[in-house]
Amino acid sequence: MKKYDFIIAGGGMAGLSLAYYLSLSPLRDRSILILDKETKSRNDRTWCFWEDKDGPFESILFRKWNTVEFFGTTFNGLLDIGDYQYKMLRGIDFYAFMKNHLAQFPSIEFRQVTVNRVKDTPQGGFVIADDEPYIADFVFDSTHALKLNRPENHNLWQHFKGWTISTEKPCFDVEKPCMMDFRVDQQGDCRFLYILPFDERTALVEYTIFNNQLLSDEQYETALLTYIDRFVDTGGYSVQETEFGIIPMSDEPTNERPGKHVVRIGTAGGYTKPSTGYTFQRTQRYLQEIVQNLVAEGKPKRHKPWIRRVFKRFLDSVLLNVLEYRRHPADDIFTRLYERNPPVQIFRFLDEDTTFAEDLKIMTTVPLGAFTIAALDVFRKRIFPGLVRKPPVS
Numbered sequence: 001m002k003k004y005d006f007i008i009a010g011g012g013m014a015g016l017s018l019a020y021y022l023s024l025s026p027l028r029d030r031s032i033l034i035l036d037k038e039t040k041s042r043n044d045r046t047w048c049f050w051e052d053k054d055g056p057f058e059s060i061l062f063r064k065w066n067t068v069e070f071f072g073t074t075f076n077g078l079l080d081i082g083d084y085q086y087k088m089l090r091g092i093d094f095y096a097f098m099k100n101h102l103a104q105f106p107s108i109e110f111r112q113v114t115v116n117r118v119k120d121t122p123q124g125g126f127v128i129a130d131d132e133p134y135i136a137d138f139v140f141d142s143t144h145a146l147k148l149n150r151p152e153n154h155n156l157w158q159h160f161k162g163w164t165i166s167t168e169k170p171c172f173d174v175e176k177p178c179m180m181d182f183r184v185d186q187q188g189d190c191r192f193l194y195i196l197p198f199d200e201r202t203a204l205v206e207y208t209i210f211n212n213q214l215l216s217d218e219q220y221e222t223a224l225l226t227y228i229d230r231f232v233d234t235g236g237y238s239v240q241e242t243e244f245g246i247i248p249m250s251d252e253p254t255n256e257r258p259g260k261h262v263v264r265i266g267t268a269g270g271y272t273k274p275s276t277g278y279t280f281q282r283t284q285r286y287l288q289e290i291v292q293n294l295v296a297e298g299k300p301k302r303h304k305p306w307i308r309r310v311f312k313r314f315l316d317s318v319l320l321n322v323l324e325y326r327r328h329p330a331d332d333i334f335t336r337l338y339e340r341n342p343p344v345q346i347f348r349f350l351d352e353d354t355t356f357a358e359d360l361k362i363m364t365t366v367p368l369g370a371f372t373i374a375a376l377d378v379f380r381k382r383i384f385p386g387l388v389r390k391p392p393v394s
Contacts (some may be wrong), residue, residue, distance in 0.1 A: 003135050004031045007127055009115045010142035011036030013047070013091075014266030014283050016098040018140055019108060020056075021291040029107050033136070035129050037114040040099070043092035045245055046162070046204060047280040048196065050347050052083045056284065060097045063088045063198065068179040072335030078176065079343040086177060088196050089280075115143045120259020138261055138300055144268035148250045152385035154320035155212065156249040158277035161220035162206030163242055165228070169235030170200035182331035184227060188392070190323055190330030193227050202240070205232070210249060210277075210323055210330065212391065220244075247277040251317040256302075263290070263300050274316040276350055312352050314378065315359065321374035324391040328370035340365035 006022065008015040011034045019034055046062075064087040067078050102108050113129040118141045120126070125139025148155040178195040185191070190210035197203040207223045209215070228234060247267070254270030257263055265271065271286055272279040290300045323330055337346055341362055348354050349362050363371065 001133055001135060003124065003137075004033045005137050006030060006032045007125060007134055007136040007139045008032065008034045008142075009118055009127055009129075009139055010266070010268075011038075011040065011110070012142060012266070013094065013280065014142040014269075014271070014287070015140065016040075016095070016102075017284060018265060018287045018291070019102055020098060021287055022294075023102060023105050023108065025291050025295050027291070027295060028105060032105075032108045033134060034102075034108065034110050035113050035115055035127065035134070036110075037112065039112060040095035041092075043090055043241060043243070045091040045243055046196075047089045047091070047094075048086065048194075049089075049278070049281045050081065050084045050086050051281070052085075055087070057089055057094065057097070060089065060093045061087050062090045062093060063177075063196065065175065065177050067176065069176050069181075070179055070338050071181040071183050072338065073182065073329070073332045075335050075339035079179070079338060081347065082342075082344040084344060084347055086179065088177075115141075118144070118262060120262045125259070125261035136261070138263060140300070141262060141264050142266040142268050144264050146248055146250070146252070146254065146268065148248060148252055150252050150385075152381040153250060153252040154274075154317060154324050155252065156210055156320060156324055157212060157214065158208065158210050158247040158249050159214055159245065160206050160208040161217075161224065161242070161244045162204050163224055164198075164202065164204045164240045165234070165237045166240050167201045167232075167234035167237040169233060171233050171235070172197035172200055172203045174199055180334060181227075181231070182334070183231065184223065186329060186331055188326050190334075191223075192331070192334075193224075195232075204243075206243075212324065214246070247272060247279065249274055249277050249320060251313060251320055265290075273350070273352075274313070275319040278350065281351065308356075311356065311359070314375075315363070317378045318371055318374045321378055322370055325374070325377070326392060327374055328367045333366055336365050336367070337362070 008019055015034060019032060022032060064085045066085055067081060068086050070079050115127060115129045117128040118139055124135045124137050127134040127139055174197045177197060181193045184193060193207055195203050195205050205224060205228060207220055251274045256269045266283055267279060271283045273282060286302055289302050294300050322328055
């Protein structure tokens with residue numbers, strides 16, 4: 001059995017990004033094995049994020065915008081996002097770029113297999129895939145399934161269905177993507193649409209929900225049909241592509257290092273921001289830090305400021321508690337955030353780049369009664385987990 005320097009279990013966004021950063025580092029000649037059950041040959045997802053500078057994937061962005069629209073309860077209009085750009089990256093473009101780039105390195109090997117098991121052993125990280133054994137100095141695992149079932153924590157899903165539509169009439173402003181449109185029936189949850197225009201007649205229209213209950217295909221599609229008929233003057237349209245996704249929104253702690261030779265990455269490693277579901281940019285940031293430490297110290301670790309991390313996680317838990325127990329309408333919460341704060345500051349807040357004082361200032365703009373109750377409930381759940389009451393079911 002050949003021993004590799006690194007095995008990457010899961011060749012999705014996190015796994016391919018890690019291989020990419022390794023290939024740009026002094027570790028590029030180390031033996032790397034990437035295991036994934038799919039060929040990544042279709043456009044299965046879209047990532048949207050903001051940056052205030054050029055990023056590592058600037059050359060393959062599908063679109064980027066200098067402003068965005070927002071439709072809330074008491075505030076509608078364009079958001080001033082300063083030096084930030086709102087960026088869209090299609091899955092198929094990311095996969096193709098990665099395949100072409102990584103193919104330049106003979107030390108990087110791909111195998112299309114299903115990962116059955118990952119474990120730590122004294123000899124290294126051990127992987128079973130399609131009943132075949134593999135071993136490496138370090139295994140980076142993005143395939144681990146999260147078990148979200150602790151009553152003292154908060155567990156929601158961000159789930160979405162989107163259509164790329166082609167319209168008969170020119171009805172989209174290519175300079176104005178809609179980041180959040182809450183002009184839909186909230187049904188006690190957090191529900192919004194966003195529109196990413198490709199040209200005047202083509203756009204991705206996506207219906208997104210934060211709650212604890214997935215919908216049927218018919219329910220997602222009915223919401224999309226209703227929204228398009230009401231707010232988009234298409235003159236008729238056809239659906240060119242469909243995408244669907246589920247992202248955990250949970251404050252349950254994840255075990256990023258389950259063993260000396262195993263590191264979990266991506267959602268499996270807790271890279272998803274609990275209160276928003278944002279994963280792409282956090283994954284890029286965390287993986288670059290891991291590679292830097294591998295080069296400098298020979299260890300794949302991240303430096304985590306303890307106090308800062310605990311406080312940011314606490315704020316995540318409070319918002320999740322408000323949403324899960326429906327303490328205040330979500331559309332009004334997000335409207336207040338963007339209406340009463342500079343949008344640039346909210347972007348920094350969501351990226352966890354704000355200071356303690358800036359965080360407190362932003363929190364004064366949310367419904368204080370609902371958030372105070374939620375904060376007290378978060379404390380109570382941590383201290384007395386056996387007394388936790390179940391949240392309402394959507």
